Structure formats: structure tokens, C-alpha cells
Amino acid sequence: MIKIENLVKTFGKINAVDGLNLTIEKGSVFGFVGPNGAGKTTTMKIMAGLMRASLGSIFIDDVDIVKNPSIIKEKIGYMPDFFGVYDNLKVSEYMDFYADAYYIPTNERKDLINNLLETVNLSQKIDSYVDSLSRGMKQRLCLARSLINDPDILILDEPASGLDPMARAEMKDILKQLKQLDKTIIISSHILPELHQMCSEIGIIDHGRLIDCGSINDIMIRGSKYRNIYVKYLNNGEKLLLILKEYKEVFEIKEGIGEINFSFNGDDLILSQILTQAVKKDVSVVSFGEKEGDLEDLFIKLTQDAQTEETEVKQ
Amino acid sequence: MKNPVFKREINTMFRSFRTFIAIGAYGLGMLGITALILFDVILDNSRFNGFDPKVTIELFCCMLALQTMVVFLAVPAFSASAISGERERQTFDLMLLTKMSTSDIIWGKLLSSLLFVFIMITAALPVYSVVFYYGGVSIPDLILVYFFDLTYAASIGSISIFFSSLFKRTVISTVLSYLTLVFYPIIITVLTLLIYAGDYNITDSSWLFKIIMSVNPIAACLSIIAYFSGTDIMMFLFGRGNAENGIKIWQMAIFFNIIISCFFAKLSASIIDPIGKNKYR
Missing domain, CATH: 3.40.50.300 (P-loop containing nucleotide triphosphate hydrolases)
Incomplete structure (x- = not known):
């Protein structure tokens, strides 16, 4: 050791x-x-x-x-x-x-x-x-x-x-x-x-x-306060967008072609509700899941946080 | 020789074209100059006065001076890059990681420089045979000259390695080595002249005078030339005086060169030690 x-x-x-x-x-x-x-x-x-x-x-x-x-x-x-x-x-x-x-x-x-x-x-x-x-x-x-x-x-x-x-x-x-x-x-x-x-x-x-x-x-869990969720769909993306906006646990929604990514701070039950609602509203969901944490993003975030803390201490 | 640095240096030295050019150029230079002196002095003498064996001693002294000059020029060229060259090549840290001590590294470098000098001056040995042909100089005399030049090479090499350890750039260590080696004897000579100005009658074999003279490589070289000429340095230079009773200046110079070599090798080893006791924390 x-x-x-x-x-x-x-x-x-x-x-x-x-x-x-x-x-x-x-x-x-x-x-x-x-x-x-x-x-x-x-x-x-x-x-x-x-x-x-x-x-x-x-x-x-x-x-x-x-x-x-x-x-x-x-x-x-x-x-x-x-x-x-x-x-x-x-x-x-x-x-x-x-x-x-x-x-x-x-x-x-x-x-x-x-x-x-x-x-x-x-x-x-x-x-x-x-x-x-x-x-x-x-x-x-x-x-x-x-x-x-x-x-x-x-x-x-x-x-x-x-x-x-x-x-x-x-x-x-x-x-x-x-x-x-x-x-x-x-x-x-x-x-x-x-x-x-x-x-x-x-x-x-x-x-x-x-x-x-x-x-x-462990670092990923400690470092990321929110879960990153993605939804891939074929059509009715605008309906999915409306559903997501109804939930206070959902934020930082990013739209792509046939894909929506968002940050989420709720539990799995709420996620399943979102998926059920999307299917009911005829959103053709291809895949729905949680993205693995990105070490690079986490590294940038942690080092930036450390710099901010240091600046605050100095001030 | 068990030193890994020495073994590697020797191994690579003879793969370098530079080594053969240096040795070849030195041999040819010695041959050319000897031939010139031979034709000019010996043949002239033998034509008009018959052959005088003293002339071969003069020739031998000229060769000694030339050899010492070559040692002076060649050693810093090889030694001043000993450590800084490793740093520039980024191989230095890798050497420090091994079980070799920093003293092993320095001595390996210094001894390989000395071996190069030894090989170079040995390559000119056939030229010396001319002197033996005419007589007047013995093989022990030649061994003595070799030993003198090797200790001189060791002192120059250790000073060059010291600068190489101190500075990261080979250019700086080379320039500083040459500047030190050129100005150091000049300063000592001026000091000697100032202390002993006009005093040509140094007959008491003063130790102070001998020490000052022995740390001056020019004086040491003149002393050994005077010795082969069967005279004293004062007599040789000024035609009067007697300063070399007992131990000779060149003998003290050999001792001094060995001390200098050990001192600067030790100092260099301490400089390159990254975690040495005296290192800045």
C-alpha cells in the first residue's frame, strides 16, 4: 500500500x-x-x-x-x-x-x-x-x-x-x-x-x-448532482417536449434530431411515468435510458468548482 | 571496469565517426609537425655541426607541448557535454532512477573522457618512435609524459563535467569550461608575476612559490620541459635562479591535478544528486 x-x-x-x-x-x-x-x-x-x-x-x-x-x-x-x-x-x-x-x-x-x-x-x-x-x-x-x-x-x-x-x-x-x-x-x-x-x-x-x-x-455519483437521461424517438417529438416541461424534476432539456436529452433529479418512478405518458401520447419511443457519466465533464466540473472555491476564499 | 556508464560510453564512442576523425586528425597533426621540426632542426644541425642528441630532447619537448595543447582543446569538447548532453537528450533522469550512485555516473563519464584522451595520444605513439630512433629520450620519460598529460586531462575533464552538471545547456558549459581553463592560468601567471616581480633569484625552493607554480598548468608544462632539458624552470625561463630543488613543480602539479579531479568529481556528484542530503528542500 x-x-x-x-x-x-x-x-x-x-x-x-x-x-x-x-x-x-x-x-x-x-x-x-x-x-x-x-x-x-x-x-x-x-x-x-x-x-x-x-x-x-x-x-x-x-x-x-x-x-x-x-x-x-x-x-x-x-x-x-x-x-x-x-x-x-x-x-x-x-x-x-x-x-x-x-x-x-x-x-x-x-x-x-x-x-x-x-x-x-x-x-x-x-x-x-x-x-x-x-x-x-x-x-x-x-x-x-x-x-x-x-x-x-x-x-x-x-x-x-x-x-x-x-x-x-x-x-x-x-x-x-x-x-x-x-x-x-x-x-x-x-x-x-x-x-x-x-x-x-x-x-x-x-x-x-x-x-x-x-x-x-463513486466519484461520478458524488460529482454529478443530476442524472442525465436521453430519449430517442421516431416522431411526435414536440409532444414529448410538452410532457417533459410539466415535470419540475426535469430541466436543461436539449433537443437533437430524433433525440432529447435532459437532466433529472427525481426517482425511477417518475421516470417510468414520463415514459408511460409519452407512449400514451403516441410518441414513438425507440430508446429511453440513463447516460453513463462522462469522466471528462466531471473532471472539468470538479476542477472549476475547486477554482471557484479558492477564489471565494481569497476574496 | 564495472561502471555501466563507462562501458556504455566506450561502446558508443567507437561507433561515432567523430572519434575516428579526432584521433586521425591528431595523429596526422603530430606527424606533420614532427616532420617539419625534423627537417628544420635535426637535418640543419647534422649538416653543419654533426648530430646533437639534445635536439631530440627539443623535439620531444615540442611534441609534449603540442600533446598538452591537444589535451587542453579536446577534453572540454568531450566532457562539457557529459551531463548537460544527457539532460538535453532527456536520458539523465532515467540514469538517476537506476541503482548507480551519482558518483558512479560522474566517474564513468570522467574515465571515458580519459580513455578517449589516452587512446588519442597513444595513436600518436609511432610518431614518438622518431625520438627514440635518435636517442636522448627513454621510455620511462615517455610514460611520465603520458601520466602527466592524463592527470592534466583528468583535472580539465572534472572541471568541464562540473560545469556540465551545473548548467542545463551544453553550449554554456562548454563556453564556461574553456573560459575558465584559459583565464585561470593567465590569472595565476599574473599573480605570480606580481608577487615575484623582478625576483629572479628564487633559490630557497620556497614552498609558496612551488605551490603557486604547480597550480598553473603552463608553469607545470614548462617545468617538465625544463626537467627534460636537464635544467630548472627559472633557469629555463630567465637563464638564472633555481627554484626546483627537491620536489619538482611538475611533480606537485600531478598531485594537484589528482586532487582537483577528485574534488570536482565529488562536487559534480553532489550537484546532480536529486535527493542528496544538502539539496534545497
């Missing part, structure tokens, strides 16, 4: 991370979400031992890694958002260099490198120069590198940034594979639908503070 307690990192007068508290369960896939400059990368760099915290603690299995940084190199694998590769090395040599740098015995390296390259689907490129790899392949190579010390915790900062849809899908498949290996994976990403698919929990961070944390569904 990872426990971050009151983590602070200041750069001059700016608090990049401002009293962050967070708990990440062992074996979970945790998504770190936040706008640019929210403090995600800074937090990840502190966890990876690339930056010293100004205050606070990070516990991995009850050991404070801020005070015992040597543990980081054993337990954590990190893939930064921007990284370079040694172009004049072959893929196998590149991996061998990092295996050497982790002091992995020479006789164990060959199998380890082969296995890791197989995991990231780069076995066929083992003798190619790193220079000749595509961006997606380099990204996967860097992922293989971050696994070379067999870390319990894998920190991936924007692993899919700059990749085309195909490469992103490949990266997603590999991460799903890694999920099976019982590693704790922490991912930051701007591509929220992807996090939605992969993460068991997310933490929304803004201005260095945690705004909300938990399973995506």
Missing part, C-alpha cells in the same frame, strides 16, 4: 504540491488526473526519487521513502512523460545498459531482456538500433526499461502522450497485461476515457491538492 501524507513541494513561492494526502491500495491501477501544472508530475517525480519533497511523507508498506530513498530503486519503476533514448545503441544494448545500471547479474540479463521485450511486443526489434524505432515503439521500449528491476510499483507519466490511436491501443493492451502481474500501477493521463477503462481508482488533483479520490463510479 502507498500512503502519501501531507506532501508539499515548493519552488520558490509556488506550491507545486500543497499538502497532498492519498492512499493507493496494493495491486490497484490508480489514475492520476489533473490539468497541466496541477502537480501530478511533481508528485510522481518525488515518488520516483527524482525530486526531494519539501515536507511530508510517502509510505510504501509502512516505510517512508522520503527518509529512506534507497527503497525507491528497489520498489519503483518510472516512465517519465518526456524521455530520450540512446540512438546509437541497439534495443538489446539499451536494455542491457539499464540492467547493468541496476546491477542485475550478467547471466540473468539475456532471459530478462527477452521476456520484457516480449511483454511490450518488441522481440522482433531486439537487434534494431533504437534510432530506427517509431515513437510508439520507443515508448514501449521505455516501458520495458521501467520494468527491468521488477518493481512492485510502476509509475507511468502520460504513457500514451504523442501516440497515434493504433499505438495507444497497443500501449493500453500492454498495461492490461501488466495489471495481471499484480503490480500497483499509477498512471497520469489527459486521455480520460482511457483511464476510465483501465483504472480501478482515480485521484483528481488541482493546484497541488487532491480534489477527489476513489473508484470512478
Whole structure:
């Protein structure tokens, strides 16, 4: 289990991370979400031992890694958002260099490198120069590198940034594979639908503070005050519109072609009444249902709320 | 050598065309200059005065000066990008993540620069054979020169790596390395001249004088040339005085170069340590 307690990192007068508290369960896939400059990368760099915290603690299995940084190199694998590769090395040599740098015995390296390259689907490129790899392949190579010390915790900062849809899908498949290996994976990403698919929990961070944390569904329920309902129909849409306007629980009605969306703060009984009434008034309903929450909308809403609260406090 | 950075640097160094051009250019340069001196000095001497073995020592001293100059020019060019180059390539953080200590990284970089210098000056070894052909210089003398130049390269390399650790841009670290290495001996020379102005009779082998002179690479180079010429630096420069009784200035310079190398390597390792004890929190 990872426990971050009151983590602070200041750069001059700016608090990049401002009293962050967070708990990440062992074996979970945790998504770190936040706008640019929210403090995600800074937090990840502190966890990876690339930056010293100004205050606070990070516990991995009850050991404070801020005070015992040597543990980081054993337990954590990190893939930064921007990284370079040694172009004049072959893929196998590149991996061998990092295996050497982790002091992995020479006789164990060959199998380890082969296995890791197989995991990231780069076995066929083992003798190619790193220079000749595509961006997606380099990204996967860097992922293989971050696994070379067999870390319990894998920190991936924007692993899919700059990749085309195909490469992103490949990266997603590999991460799903890694999920099976019982590693704790922490991912930051701007591509929220992807996090939605992969993460068991997310933490929304803004201005260095945690705004909300938990399973995506819990956050959705907490974050959205109203239910979003859609009705698809073939004809008599104007009648449906009149019915909806009769209910005080219905608001923010949006009309589309053959479709009406609205926000609703009532219970299922009232919803069934609306549907019955629509059918009685000859509205040819094709489908009627509740839309799944949109993580992206929720993220924007939560970060905007946090900003508004901050402005109010300052005033 | 178990240092992973050193192994990787060596591996990639010999894949770079730049390495072969540098070594080839140095070898050809040495050969050309030696040939010029040979024709001009040795053949002239032998025609009119018979062959004088002292001339080979002069030739050897010229080669030593040239070699030291090349070390001075080449080492910062390679070392000043040691850390800043990794930062620019965005590979630096990845190296810090590994189990290597920051000292391992710095020493790996420094030793690979030294190995390059060693290979470069060794490539010119056949040129030195001309000196052996005429006699007057022994193999231990040559080993001594190599050792002197390697310690000098280590001190220059460590200073360049220090700037490379301090600044993110290679251009800045390279410029500052050269500026420091050019102005530092000039400032020391001016200081020495100010302290000992007009005093050509330094015969007491003053330790202060020796220390000031030994930290000056120009003086150290002149001292070793004077040593091979069988004289003293004061005698060599001014035709009078005697300042090198006991331990020689160039011997102290070797010691000083080793101290400088260790100091700046340690300092650089501390600078690049992201979570070091003395890091700003």
C-alpha cells in the first residue's frame, strides 16, 4: 500500500504540491488526473526519487521513502512523460545498459531482456538500433526499461502522450497485461476515457491538492448532482417536449434530431411515468435510458468548482 | 571496469565517426609537425655541426607541448557535454532512477573522457618512435609524459563535467569550461608575476612559490620541459635562479591535478544528486 501524507513541494513561492494526502491500495491501477501544472508530475517525480519533497511523507508498506530513498530503486519503476533514448545503441544494448545500471547479474540479463521485450511486443526489434524505432515503439521500449528491476510499483507519466490511436491501443493492451502481474500501477493521463477503462481508482488533483479520490463510479455519483437521461424517438417529438416541461424534476432539456436529452433529479418512478405518458401520447419511443457519466465533464466540473472555491476564499 | 556508464560510453564512442576523425586528425597533426621540426632542426644541425642528441630532447619537448595543447582543446569538447548532453537528450533522469550512485555516473563519464584522451595520444605513439630512433629520450620519460598529460586531462575533464552538471545547456558549459581553463592560468601567471616581480633569484625552493607554480598548468608544462632539458624552470625561463630543488613543480602539479579531479568529481556528484542530503528542500 502507498500512503502519501501531507506532501508539499515548493519552488520558490509556488506550491507545486500543497499538502497532498492519498492512499493507493496494493495491486490497484490508480489514475492520476489533473490539468497541466496541477502537480501530478511533481508528485510522481518525488515518488520516483527524482525530486526531494519539501515536507511530508510517502509510505510504501509502512516505510517512508522520503527518509529512506534507497527503497525507491528497489520498489519503483518510472516512465517519465518526456524521455530520450540512446540512438546509437541497439534495443538489446539499451536494455542491457539499464540492467547493468541496476546491477542485475550478467547471466540473468539475456532471459530478462527477452521476456520484457516480449511483454511490450518488441522481440522482433531486439537487434534494431533504437534510432530506427517509431515513437510508439520507443515508448514501449521505455516501458520495458521501467520494468527491468521488477518493481512492485510502476509509475507511468502520460504513457500514451504523442501516440497515434493504433499505438495507444497497443500501449493500453500492454498495461492490461501488466495489471495481471499484480503490480500497483499509477498512471497520469489527459486521455480520460482511457483511464476510465483501465483504472480501478482515480485521484483528481488541482493546484497541488487532491480534489477527489476513489473508484470512478463513486466519484461520478458524488460529482454529478443530476442524472442525465436521453430519449430517442421516431416522431411526435414536440409532444414529448410538452410532457417533459410539466415535470419540475426535469430541466436543461436539449433537443437533437430524433433525440432529447435532459437532466433529472427525481426517482425511477417518475421516470417510468414520463415514459408511460409519452407512449400514451403516441410518441414513438425507440430508446429511453440513463447516460453513463462522462469522466471528462466531471473532471472539468470538479476542477472549476475547486477554482471557484479558492477564489471565494481569497476574496 | 564495472561502471555501466563507462562501458556504455566506450561502446558508443567507437561507433561515432567523430572519434575516428579526432584521433586521425591528431595523429596526422603530430606527424606533420614532427616532420617539419625534423627537417628544420635535426637535418640543419647534422649538416653543419654533426648530430646533437639534445635536439631530440627539443623535439620531444615540442611534441609534449603540442600533446598538452591537444589535451587542453579536446577534453572540454568531450566532457562539457557529459551531463548537460544527457539532460538535453532527456536520458539523465532515467540514469538517476537506476541503482548507480551519482558518483558512479560522474566517474564513468570522467574515465571515458580519459580513455578517449589516452587512446588519442597513444595513436600518436609511432610518431614518438622518431625520438627514440635518435636517442636522448627513454621510455620511462615517455610514460611520465603520458601520466602527466592524463592527470592534466583528468583535472580539465572534472572541471568541464562540473560545469556540465551545473548548467542545463551544453553550449554554456562548454563556453564556461574553456573560459575558465584559459583565464585561470593567465590569472595565476599574473599573480605570480606580481608577487615575484623582478625576483629572479628564487633559490630557497620556497614552498609558496612551488605551490603557486604547480597550480598553473603552463608553469607545470614548462617545468617538465625544463626537467627534460636537464635544467630548472627559472633557469629555463630567465637563464638564472633555481627554484626546483627537491620536489619538482611538475611533480606537485600531478598531485594537484589528482586532487582537483577528485574534488570536482565529488562536487559534480553532489550537484546532480536529486535527493542528496544538502539539496534545497
